[in-house]
Amino acid sequence: MNTELRIPSVADWDAWLGCLELAFGGVPLTPESREMYATLSRPDRSLGHWDGSECVGTAGAYPFRVTVPGGAAVPAAGVTMVSVAATHRRQGLLTSMMRRQLDDVRSWGEPIAVLKASEPAIYGRFGYGAATPETALRIDTDRVRLALPPGTDRVRLRRASPGGALDACEAVYARLAAGRPGTPVRQPGWEKMPVNDPAAHREGGSPLICVLAERDGEVTGYVTYRVRPAWEEAGPRGTVAVRDLAALDPASYAALWRFLFGIDLTSAVECGNRPADDAVLQLVSDVRRCEVRLRDGLYVRLVDLPAALQARRYRAPVDVVLEVEDAFCPWNTGRWRLTGDAEGVASCRPTEDPADLVLSVRELGAAYLGGVSLSTLASAGLVREERPGAVAEAALAFSWDVAPWCPHEF
Numbered sequence: 249m250n251t252e253l254r255i256p257s258v259a260d261w262d263a264w265l266g267c268l269e270l271a272f273g274g275v276p277l278t279p280e281s282r283e284m285y286a287t288l289s290r291p292d293r294s295l296g297h298w299d300g301s302e303c304v305g306t307a308g309a310y311p312f313r314v315t316v317p318g319g320a321a322v323p324a325a326g327v328t329m330v331s332v333a334a335t336h337r338r339q340g341l342l343t344s345m346m347r348r349q350l351d352d353v354r355s356w357g358e359p360i361a362v363l364k365a366s367e368p369a370i371y372g373r374f375g376y377g378a379a380t381p382e383t384a385l386r387i388d389t390d391r392v393r394l395a396l397p398p399g400t401d402r403v404r405l406r407r408a409s410p411g412g413a414l415d416a417c418e419a420v421y422a423r424l425a426a427g428r429p430g431t432p433v434r435q436p437g438w439e440k441m442p443v444n445d446p447a448a449h450r451e452g453g454s455p456l457i458c459v460l461a462e463r464d465g466e467v468t469g470y471v472t473y474r475v476r477p478a479w480e481e482a483g484p485r486g487t488v489a490v491r492d493l494a495a496l497d498p499a500s501y502a503a504l505w506r507f508l509f510g511i512d513l514t515s516a517v518e519c520g521n522r523p524a525d526d527a528v529l530q531l532v533s534d535v536r537r538c539e540v541r542l543r544d545g546l547y548v549r550l551v552d553l554p555a556a557l558q559a560r561r562y563r564a565p566v567d568v569v570l571e572v573e574d575a576f577c578p579w580n581t582g583r584w585r586l587t588g589d590a591e592g593v594a595s596c597r598p599t600e601d602p603a604d605l606v607l608s609v610r611e612l613g614a615a616y617l618g619g620v621s622l623s624t625l626a627s628a629g630l631v632r633e634e635r636p637g638a639v640a641e642a643a644l645a646f647s648w649d650v651a652p653w654c655p656h657e658f
């Protein structure tokens with residue numbers, strides 16, 4: 249196959265986006281989404297495969313910063329808009345784009361690349377590990393009750409227009425992003441994404457509604473949701489579909505959930521993406537009536553392994569030699585001595601010392617944000633222990649007190 253791989257010019261944008269649309273089923277993007285992507289896209293950080301004048305492959309990489317354990321916001325390539333034309337699939341076009349992109353990311357000095365996959369089977373071969381397990385929830389609000397922490401009744405709730413409340417919501421997001429590994433710091437322009445609400449995407453639901461939680465006149469939380477009304481012989485069976493819910497304190501958090509549970513003419517609350525440690529599951533009276541579906545969230549690829557491992561903090565003191573295999577980015581292959589703890593700057597240097605743990609870069613990516621335990625990976629046979637006790641030591645050090653989560657779409 250004779251295709252040319254190159255950075256698209258601004259004039260290539262329509263053809264480039266057209267390839268992406270077709271690969272995702274051919275439904276044209278709504279004008280709102282098209283305009284948003286046109287503003288956010290970075291042609292200089294994108295790649296296209298061209299077969300003559302036809303664009304047959306696309307990939308992009310936004311310049312993000314992602315919170316890692318310890319609170320640093322690490323430069324990260326946000327890989328996105330990956331597609332290959334149906335006429336050209338399984339001929340290695342994606343592989344060649346991943347090759348070029350990871351070389352580019354390395355040259356940009358971004359220690360990690362992250363993505364959300366359309367299908368989990370695609371990116372492991374390129375060294376991406378599923379790092380932030382997330383849950384999709386559906387709660388039967390006719391039968392489930394909520395326990396409410398002290399102060400819930402003092403939280404004031406106020407409806408606001410999603411666009412008008414953007415600054416207040418973004419301030420809450422920014423404070424939470426700093427404490428939750430896996431969360432991208434919002435880059436300029438991206439605040440529009442959570443309130444992008446094309447009518448074509450509402451699936452019979454209302455336009456997006458925003459409710460703010462306030463304490464002492466300050467916004468302490470928000471929820472955006474839509475209601476999908478439904479009627480049965482026996483009465484109303486509407487669903488509340490939550491897009492985003494965030495709160496700075498337990499009372500505001502509970503007040504928002506209580507509000508969602510009480511919306512008239514509805515009998516269920518659905519959330520497509522919540523963290524694996526979402527506190528609501530500790531408030532519900534009957535967890536069996538909450539459908540909880542585990543999903544893969546953010547995938548992490550260590551591009552510059554020592555820089556990435558040095559950027560995070562470790563929950564307990566650690567001193568281990570990791571023997572890492574990385575066939576796709578061979579500069580990471582080798583033995584690395586990692587030392588670090590909760591406070592100081594970690595060190596990760598090449599070493600000739602014998603290995604304590606043997607693993608691939610994919611497993612290291614999965615464990616990087618503290619959401620997947622090295623012990624679990626060892627139990628699965630994906631991490632090999634060469635020094636007794638090394639798995640337990642490293643698993644504790646890599647773990648974190650909050651589960652990593654990526655509430656940011658891209």
Ligand SMILES: CC(=O)SCCNC(=O)CCNC(=O)[C@H](O)C(C)(C)COP(=O)(O)OP(=O)(O)OC[C@H]1O[C@@H](n2cnc3c(N)ncnc32)[C@H](O)[C@@H]1OP(=O)(O)O
Pocket residue numbers: 271272327328329330331332333336337338339340341342343344363364365366367369370373
């Ligand atoms: C971050 C994001 O943007 S996620 C969005 C990804 N895009 C999509 O899902 C859109 C629809 N799908 C597509 O456009 C294409 O099928 C792609 C991009 C997923 C794959 O592109 P291709 O050029 O066909 O991939 P390529 O030929 O390089 O395949 C490389 C390997 O991955 C495997 N592979 C590719 N796609 C898939 C898949 N969906 N599921 C499982 N394996 C896959 C191939 O079989 C091949 O395996 P091999 O090396 O063992 O032979």
